[in-house]
Amino acid sequence: MVVPLEKEGREEVIRIVDLKNVDVNEFMVTRQLTVEGSKGEFRADIVLFVNGIPLVLIECKNPTREEVDKEQANVLYSRLSKIYDEIEREGKVKVFGNIDFEVVKKIDRKNEKIAKLKGNKIIVKVSAVNLPDNALKYIVAHEIAHTLVKRHTKKFWKIVETIYPEFKVGQKELAEYSKFLV
Amino acid sequence: MLYTEKGTVEDFIIQELQKLGWTYVNPEEMKLKRKGDFEEPLVVEELRGALKRINSDVN
Numbered sequence: 001m002v003v004p005l006e007k008e009g010r011e012e013v014i015r016i017v018d019l020k021n022v023d024v025n026e027f028m029v030t031r032q033l034t035v036e037g038s039k040g041e042f043r044a045d046i047v048l049f050v051n052g053i054p055l056v057l058i059e060c061k062n063p064t065r066e067e068v069d070k071e072q073a074n075v076l077y078s079r080l081s082k083i084y085d086e087i088e089r090e091g092k093v094k095v096f097g098n099i100d101f102e103v104v105k106k107i108d109r110k111n112e113k114i115a116k117l118k119g120n121k122i123i124v125k126v127s128a129v130n131l132p133d134n135a136l137k138y139i140v141a142h143e144i145a146h147t148l149v150k151r152h153t154k155k156f157w158k159i160v161e162t163i164y165p166e167f168k169v170g171q172k173e174l175a176e177y178s179k180f181l182v
Numbered sequence: 183m184l185y186t187e188k189g190t191v192e193d194f195i196i197q198e199l200q201k202l203g204w205t206y207v208n209p210e211e212m213k214l215k216r217k218g219d220f221e222e223p224l225v226v227e228e229l230r231g232a233l234k235r236i237n238s239d240v241n
Binding site for chain 2: 012013014015016017018024025026027028029030031032033034035036037045046048049051052053054058060061
């Protein structure tokens, strides 16, 4: 709080914060403060200034926003892609267009869904990374079947079976592991 | 309703700080206080005023 000041060859001591008379100081809080620097712009959520000096920086995180673990997402994405490539190579079912995957933290509000189809994109919950290959293959076969048949009809299950003849194994594993899919 | 950082966390923190006596300055007012120099992290005018006030005993 005490800075020496060179002035006319002598030193003066000045205070930048008055600790005795606290009310004399200026306490200021602002939000979305931008500071420009040589490496670009920096934006802070909340900054607390005492006497014009930025002393405290607060970064806010929304408790409802969920971020996906990038490493897990990448692992899951490559496993799904590998499974899909195999299915495509076998060529048992003709899929129109290219299917892509997207890994998210959560699909539905109740957090019950593991995967869903959106256009030609299969959206999969990141916690599915904990599933064994059979269960993942079942998920992929199931969603590919949905690109051809919307509802869970007989025809739908026939397609799942065509893609993945032992799909019941994967289905069973999925049920067993579902408790890990938080 | 969409929960935003502004709507939930920021507002709460600012309200609590105001209760403790901090003055809230919104981003627009802050720009004016900084006189358009956004490379300067200090609010120079505030600092100058405070230094004069606090060190009135010093020449």
